[in-house]
Every structure is written in C-alpha cells, then in structure tokens.
C-alpha cells in the first residue's frame with residue numbers, strides 16, 4: 264500500500280483498503296493475526312485494527328491534512344498554521360550515502376506524520392523501543408506540514424556537492440545593526456514544521472531528530488506561535504507582538520502567476536534540481552517590548568506607516584487599501600513617513616517576498632530582566648539576492664522600527680521541490 268493510497272479524505276475509504284504488510288505486522292504485534300481473524304472474518308479484522316491501532320483510529324481526522332506529496336513542498340504557500348517548530352541540523356557523517364538514507368527515512372516519516380499516522384512498524388512491540396515516540400497518538404494531523412531545506416554549508420567539500428550549490432545560496436551579508444548569535448544561525452539542514460497543534464509540531468521535530476541519530480544533530484531550534492484559529496474564527500490577519508496586523512501586504516498565495524514570479528524557482532534560472540523549490544530566509548528578531556510599550560500610539564503608527572487597530576495605511580481607512588505612498592500632508596511631508604517600515608519594505612513595489620513569520624517568546628534575558636520575545640521572521644523567495652537582500656539593506660539603514668528590534672539570528676536554506684510518491688526529499692540533488 265502506498266502512502267498516497269492511505270491519504271484520502273474519506274475515512275470510510277480507509278476501511279475498504281487492502282491490508283498492507285505493515286498493517287499485518289502491526290496487528291500481529293498486538294496479539295497475533297490468528298486471534299484477530301477469529302474476531303469475525305475480515306470485517307472484524309479491520310475493526311480490530313481500528314480499535315487497537317492508533318494509525319487508523321477514527322479519532323484521526325483525515326480531513327485535517329495537508330498533502331505531503333506534490334510538485335512543490337507544503338508549508339510554503341500553505342496558509343500559515345497556528346504553531347511553528349523550526350529546527351536546524353548539522354550533519355556529522357561524512358558519507359553522502361548516509362545523508363541520502365536519512366532523507367529517505369525522513370520522507371517516509373514525514374509522509375506518515377502528515378497523515379496523522381504513527382511512524383514505523385514497531386509501536387506495539389514490548390521488547391523494542393517504539394518507532395514513534397507516541398505523544399501524537401490519537402491526535403489529529405492538525406494540518407502539519409514539514410518543509411525541508413539545505414543551507415550553504417551543505418555544499419562544502421564533505422559530500423562532493425560543491426559544484427551544485429546554487430549561486431543564490433550563500434550566507435547573508437552583515438546588515439547594519441545585526442547582533443547575531445551563533446545560537447540561532449546557519450545549519451546544514453533546516454526543517455520548518457507548522458501545525459495547528461503544538462504537540463503535533465513538536466512530535467515531528469523530535470522524531471526527525473531521533474531518526475537522524477548518528478548522522479545529524481540538532482544545533483538550534485525555535486518555536487513560534489500566532490493567534491489560534493479558535494481565538495479568531497474569522498481568520499483576520501494575525502497581529503505581531505507589537506500589536507500590529509502583520510501579513511497584509513503579502514502576495515496572494517492563490518495567484519499562480521504571482522507565486523511563480525515571487526516564490527518558486529523557475530526552470531529558466533536553475534539549477535535544475537531547484538525548479539519548483541524556493542529559498543527560505545529565517546531571521547530571529549528580538550523586540551524591545553519594554554521600550555515599545557512606553558511609546559505613544561501615534562509614533563508606533565508612524566513607525567509602521569499603518570494604523571494599529573484597522574491595519575489600514577496612514578491616511579486610508581481599510582486594511583487592504585493601497586499604500587498610497589505619493590500622498591502628502593498639508594505641510595508637504597509624506598503621509599507615510601520616509602523612514603516607516605512599510606515604505607522602506609515596499610520600495611518601488613516591483614519586488615515582493617512571501618512572509619511566513621511567527622511570534623516567539625523564550626523566557627527572559629536574565630542579564631537584563633527583559634523578555635526574550637519577538638518575531639521569528641521567515642520568508643520565501645525565488646532569489647535571495649534580488650528580493651530579500653535589497654529589502655533588508657533598505658530596512659537596516661533607515662527603518663524607524665530599528666529603535667525597537669534587533670536581529671539576533673540568521674539562516675538561509677534552499678528548500679527542495681516537492682516529492683513524488685515513491686521518491687524522497689532531495690532526490691533531485693543527490
């Protein structure tokens with residue numbers, strides 16, 4: 264049975280499917296095949312499987328899935344879920360064959376987790392460690408997406424892949440004001456897990472790290488959140504920790520032309536292995552919340568160039584009204600200040616990125632007593648050099664927001680194209 268056959272949205276279809284070797288093994292592990300067949304023919308067999316095995320339990324909501332297989336990886340233009348668990352890995356093995364085997368195992372595990380299934384075949388054997396750590400058993404897939412990328416260091420001389428590094432994929436230049444800590448920088452591999460349940464997201468990262476044992480190790484992680492769908496059933500633009508709607512100016516992910524222009528690497532630019540992939544930038548941006556909270560509202564709004572409550576551009580009335588950067592006040596000054604965040608990020612409007620950021624809160628800085636909270640900025644783009652870098656250069660030079668933020672982490676990853684069933688993540692490269 265293929266993974267895809269198991270991924271249909273119709274729960275009944277799960278019951279009509281042929282029983283796989285894996286199912287047989289699993290069922291044998293919980294008391295013996297003969298015993299279950301004795302429970303009432305094939306119908307009883309399947310029923311017993313449902314009740315005894317969380318993998319096909321009716322509690323797993325199959326409508327709550329984002330397909331894992333496809334032309335492009337999920338988790339990029341997928342509408343952002345409520346929670347993020349991000350992980351960067353360093354590869355310890357020097358053998359490409361080990362890395363390939365790891366990505367093959369990760370692919371199988373990711374396909375299972377995104378369907379809300381437990382990983383592997385050894386979850387009912389009492390004499391071996393389970394192949395799934397178990398904390399997501401009985402939980403819905405929660406729209407979990409698992410997005411894989413490789414960083415510039417993946418292409419050093421360890422694996423013979425240096426000739427395949429995309430020109431795009433290099434560490435970002437130092438920007439004005441950066442205070443980067445290696446605690447949140449770089450990585451041979453970056454994995455973005457997003458889900459509508461934190462335990463489901465954590466489970467995914469934990470199990471991917473467990474599977475990597477002996478081949479790759481975690482070097483940094485970051486959890487993130489936004490308001491949940493439960494708290495905002497009408498799905499308004501989420502607010503960041505500075506209280507402003509964040510995401511309004513994103514390109515429309517349902518517009519295929521816009522996504523081809525902004526997000527997906529095209530055949531024409533290469534390298535061939537990246538076609539339908541995308542470049543991801545992560546920046547851990549700490550907010551000086553205590554300073555912001557002492558700033559008057561009019562100055563906060565001038566900082567962004569938008570009103571806090573409605574999210575509308577200054578001088579306009581609705582959130583999605585055009586920015587109107589040409590408008591001037593009676594005193595001749597621009598309505599949207601020249602050093603405001605939206606004006607600088609927008610530039611001349613010809614270049615966009617797709618932002619997919621999450622708020623984070625990681626306790627306090629014990630040295631200062633201030634909260635270590637902010638934005639785990641994530642963006643996807645076709646070209647880091649033509650899209651992200653010029654934008655961040657403008658922002659780092661003149662953005663009024665810089666009084667209230669500091670960039671403390673930075674990483675870039677080439678996110679592979681999607682994977683076909685039977686294939687594995689990264690197969691276009693190695």
Ligand SMILES: C=CC1=C(C)c2cc3[nH]c(cc4nc(cc5[nH]c(cc1n2)c(C)c5CCC(=O)O)C(CCC(=O)O)=C4C)c(C)c3C=C
Nearest residue numbers: 503507508509510511512513548605608609638654655668
């Ligand atoms: C280099 C890219 C960007 C970084 C880094 C960045 C940091 C950052 N942004 C906010 C809050 C907001 N950003 C908004 C708009 C916006 N930001 C960027 C890029 C970066 N932001 C772009 C491209 C845009 C859209 C500009 C446009 O064309 O309209 C807004 C306004 C609402 C919105 O459009 O989302 C807010 C609010 C924070 C807090 C932050 C770092 C902590």
Ligand SMILES: [Fe+2]
Nearest residue numbers: 604605608618
């Ligand atoms: Fe921004």
